Structure formats: structure tokens, C-alpha cells
Amino acid sequence: MASVVGIPNVMVEANTEEEAISKVKFALQAQLATGKFVTIEVNSKQIPHQETTQMKYAGIFANDPTFDDFMEKLATIRKESNTTIDE
CATH class of the missing domain: 1.20.5 (Single alpha-helices involved in coiled-coils or other helix-helix interfaces)
Structure with a gap:
């Protein structure tokens, strides 16, 4: 099994370590190819202080x-x- 730290939905299974690494790289590339980076502005004054x-x-x-x-x-x-x- 191989996974990407911080991206829990990218996980693969394989027979060897090399195959698992190759598969997880491919899965990560596919995930990033379909994803989109956005910037969200947050007004910290509107967030209640806890x-x-x-x-x-x-x-x-x-x-x-x-x-x-x-x-x-x-x-x-x-x-x-x-x-x-x-x-």
C-alpha cells in the first residue's frame, strides 16, 4: 500500500514497493490534473475569537x-x- 501524506483519498495497492510508488505517483498526478487551486480571502475580524x-x-x-x-x-x-x- 502507498498513500500521499496530507491527501487521504490518494491511496493505492500493489505487489511491490516500486509498483506502489509508481501507482501512487500516477494517482497523485491524476488528482492534481483534475483539481483547481483557488485563493480565498478571509476577513479575520469577522471570525469570532475563541x-x-x-x-x-x-x-x-x-x-x-x-x-x-x-x-x-x-x-x-x-x-x-x-x-x-x-x-
Whole structure:
């Protein structure tokens, strides 16, 4: 079997590697001969902005005066948990 990466509908079967490569080249040429390249203009201002889940929370503790204390407590809990596991 041979296929073209990125073009899932171009796949062939053959008895040998050389034959498969030859067939897949022919299949790709046929696909490209019947296809058409077009340019599509996209107005990025009309596309709604979607935040990734992680970025939604970026910086939410920037002005929280208790954040450093929280992180120290979390580190202590993790250290104690790791010590318990190791024993």
C-alpha cells in the first residue's frame, strides 16, 4: 500500500514497493490534473475569537496577595505526599 501524506483519498495497492510508488505517483498526478487551486480571502475580524481553556485563566492571580502563600502550602502538601509514597 502507498498513500500521499496530507491527501487521504490518494491511496493505492500493489505487489511491490516500486509498483506502489509508481501507482501512487500516477494517482497523485491524476488528482492534481483534475483539481483547481483557488485563493480565498478571509476577513479575520469577522471570525469570532475563541480562547483556549488555559489562556482563559492566564494572569488571574496576578494581583492576589495570598497567591504566594497558597503556592508555598501547595508545595508543602506535594512534598509530604511524595514522602508518604516513597515510604
